[in-house]
Amino acid sequence: MQTRYRWNRLFAALLVIGAGILFLLDNFHVINISLGEMIADFWPLILVYFGLICLVQSLRGVLDGRGIHFGELLFGLLLLFLGANFLAMNLEYPHISWLDIWKFWPLFLIYLGIQLLLSPRTKKRDSSHSGRRKAGQWYRHEQGDGYEYNLFGEINVGKVPFSLENKHYWVGFGSIELNLTQAIIPDGETVLQASGIFGSINVYLPSQLPTRVNALCQLGSIEILGVEDGGIVKHTSFQTPDFEEADQRLVLDLSMVCGELRVVRV
Incomplete structure (x- = not known):
């Protein structure tokens, strides 16, 4: 728990420091930024943030002997992918359309099947x-x-x-x-x-x-x-x-x- 809390504080601190630097440069007319445009363009970073938190938490199991927490690992990867794709879309970089993303829905069935195979039969x-x-x-x-x-x-x-x-x-x-x-x-x-x-x-x-x-x-x-x-x-x-x-x-x-x-x- 303490490891995860330190990661949360690190990400939050970097976010606050970055925002402070940007607004300071804007006040001295070094750059010109609009708070509304920044929120509209960079809100997917919230998904990226929570995706990283889930990845760190899932990998904690390797350190304490429980193995990788696959549920949180997959959810973290999903959040990272969605956040990066939304960010690329907002900044007009190459990205994957929602129609193409939907083609991957059978991966969920594959995941469920793998879970059933890896889970041992329940004993009495x-x-x-x-x-x-x-x-x-x-x-x-x-x-x-x-x-x-x-x-x-x-x-x-x-x-x-x-x-x-x-x-x-x-x-x-x-x-x-x-x-x-x-x-x-x-x-x-x-x-x-x-x-x-x-x-x-x-x-x-x-x-x-x-x-x-x-x-x-x-x-x-x-x-x-x-x-x-x-x-x-x-x-x-x-x-x-x-x-x-x-x-x-x-x-x-x-x-x-x-x-x-x-x-x-x-």
Whole structure:
């Protein structure tokens, strides 16, 4: 999370510095710029920015041993392509027409087929996983920390009592709901990661569970235990006073490209 936050600050800082230099040169009549024309021509850089953020996040998995996060990788490449193509169109450089782009829609089917081939068959699961997989949801459990994802739809955890363990949840377009009020909390530190592209993440905590939360939303809103924030590239960290000394601790690492993040106590 901290690596991603540093990248966000770097891109934002470069954007602000570049804008300041341009306006300074305009004030001294070195160049002549129009704010309206700049926004009209260069707005696709926003897509390029979010595409780079998705690429950095997807490649983080190589460093922590989870492998490349293909969902965010492909989404990042798509944003980069669209942003670059829109920018070339606005600046009257060679670009690809929308009619030609539409011819590539079968690549989505190829991607889905590859995902089905690479995902191992779901084995019979114990009762702690009952009721958590819906029709159309793909599930993969790796050695060590678990990984559960759904490209389109919902991930719901906590309808029945279950043993809490380190896990990463990911949704492409949809929602993640983690109800930990019935969870059996192990001793030590448990890390839950939840991330997505478009949608919402809702976490319901037991009233006395020591918790540390890192939350990042590129575009949308964040609510952590009653404290709300929203807008573009919002990052929030929170830690309960008794976290460091507690025998049972929970770490939440939450991120969403566009949508809503909520952590509440029940």
